[in-house]
Amino acid sequence: MSSNSSTSVRPARKGRGGLARLGPLPWVGPAVLLIVVVVLWPVYEMVRTSFLKISSSGFVRGSAGFDKYKQLFDEPSLPSVVVATVVWTLVVVTATMVISLALAQLFNQKFPGRRVTRWALIAPWAASLVMTAIGFKWMLNQTAGVLNTAMTDLGLIDGPEDWLGDPSTAWPWMMFVAVFVSLPFTTYTLLAGLQTVPEEVYEAAKVDGTNARQTYLRITLPLLRPALLVGMVINLINVFNSFPIIWSMTRGGPDSDTATTTVFMYQMKNSDIGQSAAMSVVNFVLVVGMVVLFLKASRWNQEEN
Numbered sequence: 001m002s003s004n005s006s007t008s009v010r011p012a013r014k015g016r017g018g019l020a021r022l023g024p025l026p027w028v029g030p031a032v033l034l035i036v037v038v039v040l041w042p043v044y045e046m047v048r049t050s051f052l053k054i055s056s057s058g059f060v061r062g063s064a065g066f067d068k069y070k071q072l073f074d075e076p077s078l079p080s081v082v083v084a085t086v087v088w089t090l091v092v093v094t095a096t097m098v099i100s101l102a103l104a105q106l107f108n109q110k111f112p113g114r115r116v117t118r119w120a121l122i123a124p125w126a127a128s129l130v131m132t133a134i135g136f137k138w139m140l141n142q143t144a145g146v147l148n149t150a151m152t153d154l155g156l157i158d159g160p161e162d163w164l165g166d167p168s169t170a171w172p173w174m175m176f177v178a179v180f181v182s183l184p185f186t187t188y189t190l191l192a193g194l195q196t197v198p199e200e201v202y203e204a205a206k207v208d209g210t211n212a213r214q215t216y217l218r219i220t221l222p223l224l225r226p227a228l229l230v231g232m233v234i235n236l237i238n239v240f241n242s243f244p245i246i247w248s249m250t251r252g253g254p255d256s257d258t259a260t261t262t263v264f265m266y267q268m269k270n271s272d273i274g275q276s277a278a279m280s281v282v283n284f285v286l287v288v289g290m291v292v293l294f295l296k297a298s299r300w301n302q303e304e305n
Contacts, residue, residue, distance in 0.1 A: 043284065049277035058273070068274040072282070077256045077264070084171075085240065085260040092175050092242075093235045096182040100231065103183065104190035125184035133248035136177050140164055140249075164250050167257040174258065177245050182238070186231045193227025194220070229297060236290055241283070261286075 050068055053061040072078065107118055124132065139146045140163040148160040164170045197220065205215045221228075243262050246252060252259030252267055259267060265279035 046277055046280050046284065050274060050281050052274055052277075054273040056270070056273075064274055068272070068278040071272070072275050072278045077259075081256055081259055081261055081264045084258075085262075088171070088175065088178075088242075088260055089236065089240050092178045092182065092239045093232065095175070095179045096186050096235055096239075097228070097232060099179065100183055100186035100190055101228075103187045104194055107187070107191050108194045121184050121187060123184075124181045127181075129181060129244040130248050132181055133177055133245045136173065137164065137249045140173060165254070167254075170250050170258045174246055174249055177249070178239060178242060181245070182235055186235060189231045189234075190224065190227050193224045197223045233290065237287060240290070241287065 051064055051066075053064045055061055103121070107114060107121075138144075140148075142148060142160045142162045142165070145160075145163075147163070148157070151157045152160065161169070163173055201219055201223075202215065205219055210218070240260075241262050242260065243266065246258065246260060246263050247266070250258040252263040256264055256267060261279065261283055265276050265283060268276040268279060
């Protein structure tokens with residue numbers, strides 16, 4: 001009887017063993033394939049294109065070696081574009097984090113209309129970046145813009161101003177729009193972090209006699225560090241690679257005076273596709289560097305043994 005039962009079990013074990021050999025491949029395989037097709041293959045093509053001579057009509061004329069990189073670094077506009085990109089990224093990310101932290105603290109409190117204000121904050125996130133940028137562009141229009149009309153009627157300016165035609169005024173407005181559309185995600189990320197802080201911790205702090213400032217610096221901010229780190233890194237990547245806002249509002253002009261490296265890369269595609277691809281590779285390396293820094297910085301959250 002035991003012999004019959006053992007023989008009946010063996011085929012089932014064999015079947016499970018065959019599936020077990022595949023491990024998690026059936027589940028992660030489609031995701032890996034998607035990453036290869038959507039991420040790795042375009043990266044390979046981008047790097048390969050940066051070493052080719054390509055005509056304006058798209059025909060490959062042979063290998064260019066490192067000539068496209070040399071031409072890129074010899075571009076007279078590149079230094080100013082890089083500086084503008086650094087300033088753009090630092091200002092937008094810093095302003096976003098500071099304002100989002102204040103909003104998260106506000107939304108974490110109980111007050112009348114809290115639910116409505118939380119819903120209202122989703123609006124810039126739900127709208128398309130291009131639609132938002134074009135809306136602000138129309139508002140800032142020199143001839144029919146609402147801002148010029150209102151400021152002229154109030155006597156704040158003598159006549160219509162070309163807000164987006166002058167880099168000194170275009171940059172602040174584009175930064176304002178970038179912060180405006182970045183606030184919802186960052187605020188909700190920090191709000192989620194605040195809501196994970198146990199109330200018992202604050203009650204214990206009151207018993208110990210700590211004041212509000214000490215409680216915030218010694219308890220709230222340290223426990224909020226994971227959310228702060230996630231919000232900061234995601235914003236760094238998004239703002240650095242930001243294209244729709246700048247392109248929709250100024251197209252990086254005049255010339256490249258309001259261009260970041262991403263917009264500058266797109267501007268070069270009309271004159272030299274290979275050089276544009278080289279700029280893409282440089283941008284990709286910078287983004288990967290930021291991701292590596294994020295992975296390295298995230299180790300502080302692990303408990304030290």
